Amino acid sequence: MSEIRRMLIFVILLMMGFGSFLLPSVSAHVVSEKDWLNDPHDHGDAKIVYLKAYQFGFSIKAIQEGSQLEVFPEGSEPSILKVDKGDRVVFRIISEDVTHGFYIDGYSPSPVDQKIVIQPGKIVEVGPITFDRSGKFKIRCSVTCGPLHPFMVGDIRVNPNFGYYSYAAGSLLAGILTLAYLRRGPVNRMLGISLEKEVDLLRVRGIGPILKRILQWRGFHFAVIWPGLLIFAVVIVAGFVGNPVGNKNFSIAVVWILWFALVEFMILFAGRSWCTVCPLPALGEWIARRRLYGVHRIRKWFTFGLKWPGSLNNMWLGSLLFLTMSLIIPWLVTRPVVSGLLFVILISVGTILYITHPPRNFCRSICPAGAYIGHDSNASIYSVRSRDKGICDLHKAKECIRGSPEGYGCPWRLYPGGHDENTYCGQCYECLKSCPLDNMTVKIRMIGKDLAHMAVKAKNRFDEAWMSFIRFTLGIFYILVFFGPYAWIKDWGNMGVNFGANLASIGLLVPGIEGVVNWFRWAIMVAGVSLVVYPAIFYAFSWISKKVAKAEEDTKRIFLAFSYGLIPYIVFIWVAFAVAILLVFWVYPITAFSDPLGWGWNLLGFKFKWDPIHPQSLPYVLSSLAILGMALSINSTYNIAREMFKDHSRAYRATSVMALLHVVSAIVFVWVVAG
Amino acid sequence: MRRGIFWEIVALILTIGVIGVVAFPLLDNYLVPEKNERDTVFIRAYVKEAGGFQPDVIRVKKGEKVKIVVESMDVTHGFAVKGLGIDLGMIEPGEKKVIEFVADKEGVYVFRCTVMCSPMHNFMKGTIVVIGE
Numbered sequence: 001m002s003e004i005r006r007m008l009i010f011v012i013l014l015m016m017g018f019g020s021f022l023l024p025s026v027s028a029h030v031v032s033e034k035d036w037l038n039d040p041h042d043h044g045d046a047k048i049v050y051l052k053a054y055q056f057g058f059s060i061k062a063i064q065e066g067s068q069l070e071v072f073p074e075g076s077e078p079s080i081l082k083v084d085k086g087d088r089v090v091f092r093i094i095s096e097d098v099t100h101g102f103y104i105d106g107y108s109p110s111p112v113d114q115k116i117v118i119q120p121g122k123i124v125e126v127g128p129i130t131f132d133r134s135g136k137f138k139i140r141c142s143v144t145c146g147p148l149h150p151f152m153v154g155d156i157r158v159n160p161n162f163g164y165y166s167y168a169a170g171s172l173l174a175g176i177l178t179l180a181y182l183r184r185g186p187v188n189r190m191l192g193i194s195l196e197k198e199v200d201l202l203r204v205r206g207i208g209p210i211l212k213r214i215l216q217w218r219g220f221h222f223a224v225i226w227p228g229l230l231i232f233a234v235v236i237v238a239g240f241v242g243n244p245v246g247n248k249n250f251s252i253a254v255v256w257i258l259w260f261a262l263v264e265f266m267i268l269f270a271g272r273s274w275c276t277v278c279p280l281p282a283l284g285e286w287i288a289r290r291r292l293y294g295v296h297r298i299r300k301w302f303t304f305g306l307k308w309p310g311s312l313n314n315m316w317l318g319s320l321l322f323l324t325m326s327l328i329i330p331w332l333v334t335r336p337v338v339s340g341l342l343f344v345i346l347i348s349v350g351t352i353l354y355i356t357h358p359p360r361n362f363c364r365s366i367c368p369a370g371a372y373i374g375h376d377s378n379a380s381i382y383s384v385r386s387r388d389k390g391i392c393d394l395h396k397a398k399e400c401i402r403g404s405p406e407g408y409g410c411p412w413r414l415y416p417g418g419h420d421e422n423t424y425c426g427q428c429y430e431c432l433k434s435c436p437l438d439n440m441t442v443k444i445r446m447i448g449k450d451l452a453h454m455a456v457k458a459k460n461r462f463d464e465a466w467m468s469f470i471r472f473t474l475g476i477f478y479i480l481v482f483f484g485p486y487a488w489i490k491d492w493g494n495m496g497v498n499f500g501a502n503l504a505s506i507g508l509l510v511p512g513i514e515g516v517v518n519w520f521r522w523a524i525m526v527a528g529v530s531l532v533v534y535p536a537i538f539y540a541f542s543w544i545s546k547k548v549a550k551a552e553e554d555t556k557r558i559f560l561a562f563s564y565g566l567i568p569y570i571v572f573i574w575v576a577f578a579v580a581i582l583l584v585f586w587v588y589p590i591t592a593f594s595d596p597l598g599w600g601w602n603l604l605g606f607k608f609k610w611d612p613i614h615p616q617s618l619p620y621v622l623s624s625l626a627i628l629g630m631a632l633s634i635n636s637t638y639n640i641a642r643e644m645f646k647d648h649s650r651a652y653r654a655t656s657v658m659a660l661l662h663v664v665s666a667i668v669f670v671w672v673v674a675g
Numbered sequence: 676m677r678r679g680i681f682w683e684i685v686a687l688i689l690t691i692g693v694i695g696v697v698a699f700p701l702l703d704n705y706l707v708p709e710k711n712e713r714d715t716v717f718i719r720a721y722v723k724e725a726g727g728f729q730p731d732v733i734r735v736k737k738g739e740k741v742k743i744v745v746e747s748m749d750v751t752h753g754f755a756v757k758g759l760g761i762d763l764g765m766i767e768p769g770e771k772k773v774i775e776f777v778a779d780k781e782g783v784y785v786f787r788c789t790v791m792c793s794p795m796h797n798f799m800k801g802t803i804v805v806i807g808e
Contacts (some may be wrong), residue, residue: 032708083715094720095791097791098750098751098790098791098792098793098796099750099751099765099790099791099792117750117765117767119765119790119791120791121791143750143751143767143768144748144749144750144767144768145751146750146793218682219682219686222686226686226689226690226693229690229693230693230696232695233694233696234695234696236697237696237700238696241700241720243725243748243749244721244722244749245748245750248749248768248769283690286690291683292683292686292687292690293679293682293683293685293686294679294682294683299762362806498793498794499722499725499793499794500722500724500725500749501723501724501725504723504725504726505721505724505725505726506723508724517768536757597700598748598749599719599748600719600746600748600769600771643757
């Protein structure tokens, strides 16, 4: 009944030429400017900041010092408050639209103890707050106010910002120190640690044999996929019928906070382990094999005799799909129904393609997550490799390719015995099971071991180079967009739509014309920076480094090879992003397990409330991670150059040029998070 | 071999169980009508774009004691019935507010959200129908 009425209202509005999106944001409740800017109280020497909160940001209307009132004109109200250390500030806050909250990193009490609520139609006074520590602090909304609520932030810069200056100088110093270290010409080493050293995890005393038994157990793959399947089933259900506001819905909280952050850590510490447990293509795999547990060869008749096109045997499709997903990310990570739809599509396509084109061609060339996880995991400390390549070369039966009664031939279409990069190894451990000579193992090594020889082999692998550029630029760009104070970028990406969506409200997921136009601006901005601007800068630096090094190789080759040097950098920048997300939003996935659909249940009896963990130190934690990534990246670049030029002095000169770019990127990053 | 088949079946049952997890709530949500206890009415408040008050029509018998539990599901909402003199004030997301009253006059009463909650806030309302004996 109510459904029909809702549809009717919607249709009538549409017929009248209004989308619901064109309805004015009702302003009857808004405080008159006169009341707001006329503060009846005397605050002594404190500054009075007239702050307005709106979906989804904060901006400053006016600042009053003594009796002097500086009003900013409409449209150019700053969203960054600059104060000097020791200033006392009183905030007079109003809400322009819906109920918001107010919380300052490190300065206001925990939102659990005292929540400051800003209702439309009321003026809330907070303070005076004495800003006695310098640095950058964020104003955050503490009341769920709509889909982009988690990203509703403003900035307070307490000058002099020594933290920012010292970390910016620290990036420069770290770059110089790395170069000073490389001056000595370390061969095959990464920041002092030899890349030759590897630990054969399955022969480590104690855990080695246990791990080996687990990985060689036939049921292992099913046992790790099944929980994931259950979680993604809940994700889809929650996406379609759950609460339309993202941070209260399992599909958003678990996928885009918990899963996303965990994957970044997994990439660093466990390679493509996500692909081990990924349930998306699992149904197709089980159908095509007609087994969930045992080994049963995939018959030819089952596959309709279709062949996987060779032109898709690269990362282009995956990386461009990753970019496409990134373009709609403000919707994807805040609208449950969009996430639900994405996973339905991925599971359907994965299942169908596994049946028509077995084995894991979907994972190799189409899955957007598979593309970036595979690419980044080359900087992982984890790898599945053969113990002795010589044995594999001599052993003619090649069970790791053909399969044996114990295990399938590599579903990722690799030659496990000989491969030496993580890109397309999905870590399904079938080779550990099928190898009769016990020659396959898991090796722990230093970050960036494979990069040098991969880079030198990369003659025309533009796909992987562009994956690097997309990942690298978006890593920094998203920290700026989602954790930055610029509400207009968020609004562009969000198409100006300020409500959530589930199946019941899907009809209202229609953006206005202006929203679509703004989204195109956003899309051009994101795609332009990641596909054109940064690659062009990178190409220019490659060209200079060729000149400086007086190298004979052409610029294209140097450009492609050096792009692999970015991978450790990328991993650490995204780990930094993941740390920020976990420390600020840790509560959402936990409560989502207790209340998956956002229907007010509390199955597990949790009493957690949103309360960021030490958010005032985030700028420094994030900057440190990025600087570490930068140092690793400079060293990788050197290793690549050394392998390519076979000469220390040329490699060193080329590396110095690229190091300049990496240091500048690090300073940009530090500016984004701490400046 | 026999052990293999045993595990195959176990795995298959587990997988079908997962499909049940998807199917059951979807069917439950769309096929089974809203069921409320006799004297307690649970109202979930969503922004109007996502459905508003659910349910938005409540039938009450004259002279009977009624307990209404209003829960805000997404953003801050309010709940007020002008004709009955009820105003629960602000209800923050995840919060539940309870009101007990005896409707002693027949008629139709409109309840509204009292907090600006979304662009369609003004449309967020429902009715309490008090029916005589």
